[in-house]
Amino acid sequence: xxxxxxxxxxxxxxxxxxxxxxxxxxxxxxxxxxxxxxxxxxxxxxxxxxxxxxxxxxxxxxxxxxxxxxxxxxxxxxxxxxxxxxxxxxxxxxxxxxxxxxxxxxxxxxxxxxxxxxxxxxxxxxxxxxxxxxxxxxxxxxxxxxxxxxxxxxxxxxxxxxxxxxxxxxxxxxxxxxxxxxxxxxxxxxxxxxxxxxxxxxxxxxxxxxxxxxxxxxx
Amino acid sequence: xxxxxxxxxxxxxxxxxxxxxxxxxxxxxxxxxxxxxxxxxxxxxxxxxxxxxxxxxxxxxxxxxxxxxxxxxxxxxxxxxxxxxxxxxxxxxxxxxxxxxxxxxxxxxxxxxxxxxxxxxxxxxxxxxxxxxxxxxxxxxxxxxxxxxxxxxxxxxxxxxxxxxxxxxxxxxxxxxxxxxxxxxxxxxxxxxxxxxxxxxxxxxxxxxxxxxxxxxxxxxxxxxxxxxxxxxxxxxxxxxxxxxxxxxxxxxxxxxxxxxxxxxxxxxxxxxxxxxxxxxxxxxxxxxxxxxxxxxxxxxxxxxxxxxxxxxxxxxxxxxxxxxxxxxxxxxxxxxxxxxxxxxxxxxxxxxxxxxxxxxxxxxxxxxxxxxxxxxxxxxxxxxxxxxxxxxxxxxxxxxxxxxxxxxxxxxxxxxxxxxxxxxxxxxxxxxxxxxxxxxxxxxxxxxxxxxxxx
Numbered sequence: 001x002x003x004x005x006x007x008x009x010x011x012x013x014x015x016x017x018x019x020x021x022x023x024x025x026x027x028x029x030x031x032x033x034x035x036x037x038x039x040x041x042x043x044x045x046x047x048x049x050x051x052x053x054x055x056x057x058x059x060x061x062x063x064x065x066x067x068x069x070x071x072x073x074x075x076x077x078x079x080x081x082x083x084x085x086x087x088x089x090x091x092x093x094x095x096x097x098x099x100x101x102x103x104x105x106x107x108x109x110x111x112x113x114x115x116x117x118x119x120x121x122x123x124x125x126x127x128x129x130x131x132x133x134x135x136x137x138x139x140x141x142x143x144x145x146x147x148x149x150x151x152x153x154x155x156x157x158x159x160x161x162x163x164x165x166x167x168x169x170x171x172x173x174x175x176x177x178x179x180x181x182x183x184x185x186x187x188x189x190x191x192x193x194x195x196x197x198x199x200x201x202x203x204x205x206x207x208x209x210x211x212x213x214x215x216x217x218x219x
Numbered sequence: 220x221x222x223x224x225x226x227x228x229x230x231x232x233x234x235x236x237x238x239x240x241x242x243x244x245x246x247x248x249x250x251x252x253x254x255x256x257x258x259x260x261x262x263x264x265x266x267x268x269x270x271x272x273x274x275x276x277x278x279x280x281x282x283x284x285x286x287x288x289x290x291x292x293x294x295x296x297x298x299x300x301x302x303x304x305x306x307x308x309x310x311x312x313x314x315x316x317x318x319x320x321x322x323x324x325x326x327x328x329x330x331x332x333x334x335x336x337x338x339x340x341x342x343x344x345x346x347x348x349x350x351x352x353x354x355x356x357x358x359x360x361x362x363x364x365x366x367x368x369x370x371x372x373x374x375x376x377x378x379x380x381x382x383x384x385x386x387x388x389x390x391x392x393x394x395x396x397x398x399x400x401x402x403x404x405x406x407x408x409x410x411x412x413x414x415x416x417x418x419x420x421x422x423x424x425x426x427x428x429x430x431x432x433x434x435x436x437x438x439x440x441x442x443x444x445x446x447x448x449x450x451x452x453x454x455x456x457x458x459x460x461x462x463x464x465x466x467x468x469x470x471x472x473x474x475x476x477x478x479x480x481x482x483x484x485x486x487x488x489x490x491x492x493x494x495x496x497x498x499x500x501x502x503x504x505x506x507x508x509x510x511x512x513x514x515x516x517x518x519x520x521x522x523x524x525x526x527x528x529x530x531x532x533x534x535x536x537x538x539x540x541x542x543x544x545x546x547x548x549x550x551x552x553x554x555x556x557x558x559x560x561x562x563x564x565x566x567x568x569x570x571x572x573x574x575x576x577x578x579x580x581x582x583x584x585x586x587x588x589x590x591x592x593x594x595x596x597x598x599x600x601x602x603x604x605x606x607x608x609x610x611x612x613x614x615x616x617x618x619x620x621x622x623x624x625x626x627x628x629x630x631x632x633x634x635x636x637x638x639x640x641x642x643x644x645x646x647x648x649x650x651x652x653x654x655x656x657x658x659x660x661x662x663x664x665x666x667x668x669x670x671x672x673x674x675x
Contacts (some may be wrong), residue, residue, distance in 0.1 A: 006449040010462035037361035101252040
């Protein structure tokens with residue numbers, strides 16, 4: 001019998017994948033933005049976050065890192081890690097133990113650092129990145145994939161699509177990811193019909209991706 | 220008071236003295252990293268915390284444990300027979316062993332279920348029996364029976380592997396009984412009564428104190444972890460709802476929620492964590508519930524008083540393990556004794572658990588003692604009184620020093636075809652020196668329990 005999963009657990013795994021991917025995607029950008037704020041454009045951080053729907057104000061590059069990680073907005077690293085951790089706790093039986101432990105540690109690290117009276121520097125961003133890489137590694141070490149692995153992976157890919165669309169990347173890249181999502185969906189759902197994406201508009205594409213997820217996880 | 224050192228415990232201390240104590244921190248790291256939690260609610264706030272762990276195990280020599288094993292098996296046979304009798308023929312009432320009114324006043328007695336017999340007539344599948352070792356007699360005494368939803372087995376189970384990795388010397392040099400068979404005991408108990416279908420562990424959810432345990436045990440015994448809304452009853456059959464809409468029949472439910480919340484159609488209509496209709500499926504014999512519905516009557520501290528009589532009545536044997544000396548104000552002679560000696564007794568509310576509703580006479584003022592006497596006089600069925608047992612302290616490693624703490628021992632007995640006593644248990648210790656309340660919900664910590672053969 002295929003691995004059993006309830007809709008809630010499948011959804012938790014999917015969102016776990018999405019939040020981890022979102023953390024990683026933002027952290028990768030932070031490195032580049034940090035340099036650009038220092039060398040090229042002091043406003044580069046604000047422009048990036050505006051595309052995520054966040055108004056971000058900061059004094060300098062170091063302050064930018066602090067506000068990005070711990071500021072009062074929905075894309076701060078603490079909140080993303082908290083959400084990833086909550087989804088992991090609920091679905092912990094279906095997540096590799098080491099990966100589960102890593103997200104617990106990661107949140108604890110962020111929580112501890114958020115109370116630190118000194119502002120963080122870029123080394124701290126690297127420390128989080130290292131843990132996220134380790135986390136993906138733990139999730140991928142099994143040779144045989146189970147349904148739960150696919151839900152995490154789909155979450156990761158959907159987040160990639162979403163993030164890239166919001167940042168205005170080309171649709172060809174998005175198309176490749178959508179192909180991969182369809183391949184996994186076909187493994188999870190009998191008689192899964194691959195629906196072609198019609199939209200070129202960002203919002204239309206996002207809606208079509210969400211519709212795919214609704215077809216995989218029955219309400 | 221600490222238990223005298225024996226040749227075996229001395230061997231433990233010899234090995235302990237050669238260990239690198241700085242590695243003790245690794246236990247805490249392990250528990251933090253893997254969220255080995257027992258959460259608390261304090262002043263309405265949810266506090267997520269790992270269960271405090273003490274590195275010094277409780278050691279029970281195999282010869283001593285053999286008596287505990289025999290005594291607990293005997294007790295569970297008798298309690299199962301009592302519950303089956305109570306909900307069917309009620310011979311124990313008819314023959315006057317337990318007063319009828321006393322049973323009917325028990326909060327956990329569910330009259331609606333009289334006449335129903337569960338699969339294989341097993342009701343006491345998973346049991347946690349609390350014991351202490353009396354300093355006067357040197358004997359283990361039973362403090363209470365937990366036959367509803369006893370928690371705690373997962374904590375020593377999860378810490379043991381870590382212990383072996385951090386300090387392998389103990390396991391190489393002492394003959395410590397392995398404990399990894401607990402999940403197979405549980406699986407066996409579920410399979411024995413399964414009515415056809417998958418096994419599931421039903422949890423109230425992520426904000427329950429013992430959610431870690433629910434998920435851990437589900438994983439270890441190979442069952443699906445579910446919340447109430449993830450199950451559905453159709454035509455008196457219980458199903459698991461898979462993510463793709465498929466419905467899979469459920470044959471046995473290890474439920475981790477009390478009777479009151481398990482089915483809003485039958486019990487508390489406001490329960491959001493139960494499964495509507497599950498009782499109908501249960502009464503139709505289409506699913507097994509572990510533990511059986513209605514076991515709360517046997518957890519009643521007033522009923523505990525009668526367990527020695529149950530052993531004699533159902534098994535025709537003398538109890539191998541005795542209760543703590545207990546008095547029921549329900550009986551006039553006992554009430555008089557309680558009133559004359561209340562200053563040195565422990566008063567317990569029969570329906571409470573987790574260390575709540577426990578009063579120590581020696582810590583109360585005259586006025587408080589008079590108040591409690593009035594309460595007992597008005598509601599004699601609500602209370603029991605027990606002699607304060609001076610039980611042995613356990614050595615704990617706290618802040619770099621070894622110091623004594625009161626500790627009890629929760630033993631686990633899993634019943635499939637017959638009761639199996641686990642070679643371990645949850646040793647719970649009080650955080651403050653001299654405190655008698657060791658319950659996890661009162662902030663107490665835990666130790667591993669090693670049953671050790673005398674020779675290796």
